[in-house]
Amino acid sequence: MYAVLDIETTxxxxxxxxxxxxxxxxxxxxxxxxxxxxxxxxxxxIQEYVAKLTGINNKMLRNAPKFHEVAKRIIExxxxxxxxxxxxxxxxxxxxxxFKRLGFDYKKDxxxxxxxxxxxxxxxxxxxxxKLAKNLGIPLSNRHRASGDALATVQLxxxxxxxxxxxxxxxxxxxxxxxxDTKEKLKAFIDKTPAEQGVFYLMDTKKDVIYMGRGKxxxxxxxxLFLKTTKRASKIQKxxxxxxxxxxxxxxxxxxxxxxxxxxxxxxxxxxxxxxxNGTHFNNDSFxxxxxxxxxxxxxxxxxxxxxxxxxxxxxxxYQENSLPILENVLAEVTNTNLANSILKNYLQQxxxxxxxxx
Numbered sequence: 171m172y173a174v175l176d177i178e179t180t181x182x183x184x185x186x187x188x189x190x191x192x193x194x195x196x197x198x199x200x201x202x203x204x205x206x207x208x209x210x211x212x213x214x215x216i217q218e219y220v221a222k223l224t225g226i227n228n229k230m231l232r233n234a235p236k237f238h239e240v241a242k243r244i245i246e247x248x249x250x251x252x253x254x255x256x257x258x259x260x261x262x263x264x265x266x267x268x269f270k271r272l273g274f275d276y277k278k279d280x281x282x283x284x285x286x287x288x289x290x291x292x293x294x295x296x297x298x299x300x301k302l303a304k305n306l307g308i309p310l311s312n313r314h315r316a317s318g319d320a321l322a323t324v325q326l327x328x329x330x331x332x333x334x335x336x337x338x339x340x341x342x343x344x345x346x347x348x349x350x351d352t353k354e355k356l357k358a359f360i361d362k363t364p365a366e367q368g369v370f371y372l373m374d375t376k377k378d379v380i381y382m383g384r385g386k387x388x389x390x391x392x393x394x395l396f397l398k399t400t401k402r403a404s405k406i407q408k409x410x411x412x413x414x415x416x417x418x419x420x421x422x423x424x425x426x427x428x429x430x431x432x433x434x435x436x437x438x439x440x441x442x443x444x445x446x447x448n449g450t451h452f453n454n455d456s457f458x459x460x461x462x463x464x465x466x467x468x469x470x471x472x473x474x475x476x477x478x479x480x481x482x483x484x485x486x487x488x489y490q491e492n493s494l495p496i497l498e499n500v501l502a503e504v505t506n507t508n509l510a511n512s513i514l515k516n517y518l519q520q521x522x523x524x525x526x527x528x529x
Contacts, residue, residue: 173251176320181217188212193316258282
């Protein structure tokens with residue numbers, strides 16, 4: 171027996187979202203035998219972008235039952251069932267979050283129709299529910315509402331069951347869940363990461379960097395990554411064993427640090443950006459570019475010599491900045507000058523540096 175479901179949420183920080191609507195159809199493989207559909211008062215505000223996407227707003231939920239009022243019905247309708255959903259890791263996680271708030275450990279096996287579709291329908295150009303349903307002739311009304319998406323998932327799953335005649339792929343796709351350790355690990359990563367400009371590195375058990383991220387707010391970027399439910403994001407979340415980060419102090423150093431190390435480290439789950447060669451010259455052959463450092467009295471220094479970005483780093487002593495021989499000793503050498511030049515030229519086309527000193 172299966173419980174096919176879809177959940178809409180408030181959006182927001184990882185593991186702090188709330189359910190706003192839920193639809194569950196109890197399905198025996200051929201027919202729907204029971205159903206439960208309800209708005210839910212999440213007791214927290216809905217993010218504006220989510221309200222626009224779903225059409226569900228805070229006013230609609232004022233008189234809706236709270237989760238504790240529908241929890242018993244959810245347990246009853248999913249009793250003895252495998253949960254089925256499109257991007258099941260998200261829906262399952264949301265149920266676990268809400269039940270955990272009630273002091274109940276909700277555990278169910280699950281099947282993700284995205285994963286099964288990729289195995290049984292490899293020719294499809296996309297596995298997003300809306301487009302997949304259209305390509306397969308599955309009716310889908312009330313898109314981004316729980317009942318509409320869940321009914322479409324029922325029809326998709328029925329098709330997949332028919333296609334998998336010996337049920338081997340379906341059986342192999344069942345996820346047996348106990349994700350408590352993973353959730354606690356990801357939360358610890360977020361808690362550890364500062365809400366500052368910089369670059370962060372997620373590493374596997376061998377201490378190899380598997381993913382690099384960057385942003386003006388590293389904590390926010392990491393949280394955004396852990397909210398994603400794509401196959402790639404799920405693999406990052408599962409395989410990440412530790413995290414480290416480096417504050418950069420400014421956008422230029424974030425770009426330099428990120429793209430230069432992306433080139434050297436080649437993390438497994440990053441997409442490599444290709445910089446097109448920039449044929450224009452700098453206005454000066456040799457100069458120092460000075461930006462805000464990581465701390466109040468610190469400066470970030472870039473050294474360009476003969477039209478090449480050769481070194482960059484940090485200093486908090488004025489006499490160091492006024493002595494080229496000292497700077498050449500304290501700054502780190504750039505190995506890929508062509509890439510560094512392209513990053514700097516692109517930056518200077520968009521931004522005005524804090525200070526530029528001709529040499």
